[in-house]
Amino acid sequence: MAITDDRRPVATRDVPYAMRDRLHVPRERYYDREFFELEKEHLWPRVWQMACRAEEIPRPGDFVEYEICDQSILVVRQPDGSVKAFHNACRHRATQLCKGSGRLPGGQIVCPFHGWRWNLDGTNSFVYGADGFAPESLRPDDIRLVECKVEEWGACVWVNMDPGARPLREALAPAADALDAVGAENMRVWWWKETILNANWKTAQEAFHEGYHVMSTHPQLTFGQGEDYPYSNVEYIPLENGHGRFLGRFDPTAGGISQGRGAEAFLSRSQTLWEGQDAMTLERDLHVFRGMRNRVPPGEDFATAAIKALFDYAEGAGIPLRPTPEGMRMWGGEVFLFPNFIVIPQFGNALSYRIRPHNDDPEWCRFEVWSLTMYPEGEEPGRPKLKGRFAADDTENWGLIPRQDFSNIERQQRGLHSRSFRQHRLATEWEPIISNMHVELDRYLAG
Template sequence: MSEASPSALHDVPYRITNPELIPAERYYDEHFFKLEQERLWPHVWQMACRLEEIPEVGDYTVYTLLSHSVILINTKDGVKAFKNACRHRGLRLAHGPGNCAKEGFVCPFHGWRWNSEGENTFVFGRHFFDEEVLERAQIDLVPVRVAFWAGCAFINFDDSAPSLRDALGPVADRMDARHADKLKMDWWFGTELPTNWKLAMEAFQEGFHTPQTHPQLHAVSVNANDAFGAGPDGLPVNVGLGPRETVNMHVDFLAKLGEGMDGMVHKTEVAVLETLRGMDVPEDANLATMAFYGHAYQAVEQDARERGADIFEFAKVAQEHPFHAVEFMFPHYFLLPMMGAMSAYRIRPLTPETCFFEIWSLVIRPENEPYDTPTEPTILPHDSPEFPEIPRQDYSNLPLQQRGLHDLEFMRLASKHEGMLSNYQRLIDGYLARLDAKTLMKASQTVNSGFAAPILDIGF
């Protein structure tokens, strides 16, 4: 990636000059979208697959981002990534998950072949070619840089980009402490949203919308007005609860969250939490909250260990590695921790006003517990009632917002609660301006600061 001085930011179209105002054209302008395609996506680490999708040698899957396609193969030497294109005339070689251990890959055009290591094994009509165009490096599949974290393979088309770990920053340590590498899929859904990819992400980068969009969560939140203030009626919500009511409402909230996400708080965890309704409670409601979470961590951890799950030490990790309910990994991946389970999101652009949105429910499962792990997402319409309640509520807003932005000049952000939107959007400007890799790496570490962050100084 060529580097430019900070003055190059002035040439970025629809650049963010006030961090509280996001130009609306960034969500639908064709030229801005093409700049992202040319200057952002080729230089960032992208979550390409979960390693459990390709558990056996020879297993492969395909990751697609706009015009680019990558094959990820579990080889005898570990997972490798290659560009999904025949070295003869460019045909796509793979179109979904499979196993290439026996047959390798065969181009349907002229029959060129490659083994599971990406090595060419057959050139049809070899004697018709000059040998100099058939040198090994010219006919093996083109390798793509790959790195591993949190049970996933990440790819980067830029060989000079900082390492994955350097790009992630401290969020990697927070999630490592929670054994993110041991998470396994419960389910995996995908949908095409009639929404710009950035707009789709932003619905999950702040909790400011919870009272209106997710009233079922607000209704079971202890001291619900504390975070954002009262609603239009000015009435307090769940204020002045006694200690027993407080404990029961914490259970209600976590159960409602688990139900609304069909995960995040796993069913096995909710079952344990329900047993705490009768726990001994101190007379002070605030102390009751502390006592509840202490008991909850201990009980859920103990249950997981008894079932054979390699769970982390809840209380120790909560104290040493404070986490956010939504953790963001620039540019397009999220993990949502709560107890031991998590949800995950990945968002990929399709057109300026459409994207592909995937959701996983993840859990630390007992090591040898049999499970039919999905190798592809279940594809649903974005308004399908089969989606869990919480994403379904968010999805209902997004098409309306996408259309509405055509009639606005700016989106206006609350600096304390919606800062993450501004932070990552300004990082995109840095990529479009082709700022130096070290500056972008430091900014990325800041942007990966977690849910509901305030507007932060990202260094430019």
């Protein structure tokens, strides 16, 4: 039986390799077939999932296929600007209706097998050879496409296959408030890529639920501090509904964005982040910061002056960079939305991850990466396209920082099979978001 607390109902179904406490995670949760099948049956069909960026379907008739394990969902922009989502299967003989993404010609969803057609709202508009069917086989309510719940928030479209699912914002509370505070609604795609990793989807995403790994995994970001790197300057906050966030322990209203850093240290770190991943810190930000190099009076905090210059630049350019003080505390931190969506904001940009099982195998995952930013109002880019699927060690398409992470993720998955290893042992201070996610997962699996 999974562990419980006062917030949610007691579990009713036994879960194999369940969480017995918040300090240990059984290794089998990351590769066991029975556990993976429970996720397919009781997690993915019942939880809200980010299906696509809203700008992927800007016009009526635009569609995106969202895949999760053996399920395919068709997300379609409607004539009135709203969005509907349907199970992507013909009501005749189950043929997959659409693949990938694109535009539905003539505002019709057409089955490629026998030519049955549906309007954008899922109502059937044509049955080829209808006179050959019994009337009871063609009742309008029976042959309309089966809908999923769908809502838009945070510049994304979210779907849930459970018709009784609670509203999206209720399910995402309270973590969604943190993304509102950083202006996630105003962010658009800078680039979008993916890779396939030989690792469980949970192994992959847990690498980003803590900053404790930076000293060893990303030594270039410690700037010579080594083991003195101040990982304890981060506050990790498990949240209800399996979500979590971490943020810096500083006051953004008191010059605390980067306390104690001079101009060269701040600029060096900014350049390393830009060169290492082209996300969170972009070349545009670096140009603004460099422009302040010789303009800050001696004794004043360079980082605070540089951030002020960035706000001034954004205002002049018409960029909607308006985070709250609490939102500024999130810069360089993380917001995790259960079960598999991560946003790491900074400066009006963000790095975002979506991680899903791949090819019905518990030890492989599909790992998508977005670099997001804010554009001048009225100058947002067009419909974004996936740049491609690239190998995890591809030096032309991945910066050093993601390559370092990808390597560790796959090595961790291999280590889980060591006969010497039975369970993760989690730090109470640095890794509580990981255990919090697993406790929520057990609630779904236990019913």
